Amino acid sequence: MSFCQRLARLLLLCLLPASVLAQTKGIPEWCKPLPRPEYRALLRMPVSDPWFEVYKVAPETFAIYEPHQAEETISYLIVGTKQAVIFDTGMGIGSISKVTRQLTAKPVVVLNSHTHNDHVGGNSEFMFVYGMDTDFTRKNARGSRADAQAEIAPDQICGNLPAGFNRKTYMTKPWKISRSAQDGFTINLGGRKLEIIATPGHTPDSIALIDRANGLLFTGDTYYPAPIWLYRPETDMDAYVASAKRLAALAPQVKMVLGAHNIPVAQPDELPKLVDAIQAVRAGKGDVKAAGTGKAMHTFEGFKFLLAEPAKGLD
């Protein structure tokens, strides 16, 4: 072996571990602990698109989870004997209507927990979309591009984007509001009723859905078992606390709380604890850490809230 060959071999040995290291380094931090252990106890349903994972969380109730994007958004398909509701339509990165067609043959109408782009991405794939009667909802229904593009940055994606996905043209597509809905509005799915509970705060158009007969409360971004984001300009902290109290008052009537990010199933007794935690944080209690420009993570007894800094409503 010549000196050059020996040198080339040595260089190759040095380079190989470096490239392996680079690959490990390339995995975003949030992606490393996935899959979350809570999913082991849930019944997974087979669907053809690997972008989505579907779990049956109650009879005729499916959590449609997007684990490959940092939001880890969860939409819910809630099926009755005549029709179904899709409560949120996810990121719009994979086709969620193809998933719902694999789960039910009934007509599917859309309700959104709120109209942040990570919950309305697939709205345009459906014929009928309810919208809350707010300017925020109407503005978002026009679609947008900047947030969607930021959400496919390399540090936001874990694993592969769907086959055929076009990075350049990706945006939150506009959709048409078919009919407006309001607090107390009830949708009859056939043998199953869902009632809208307006929960403004995270956004002006935030809602929860309650299935009283089955004890299910779908809480959107008002509550999910992970850091709750309350830093955007459209967030109203006084309204948020009032809405959290409204949900907490329902806790004795429900068996399961289903939020819109990270983990689909939580216990109802988390809701009164949520009220205590956000009120404690607003009173200046708990731990505070800077979390990027203009934001701070507040922690109190297991709850985390990402708030605007200086925190809105702290006085």
Ligand SMILES: [Zn+2]
């Ligand atoms: Zn949101």
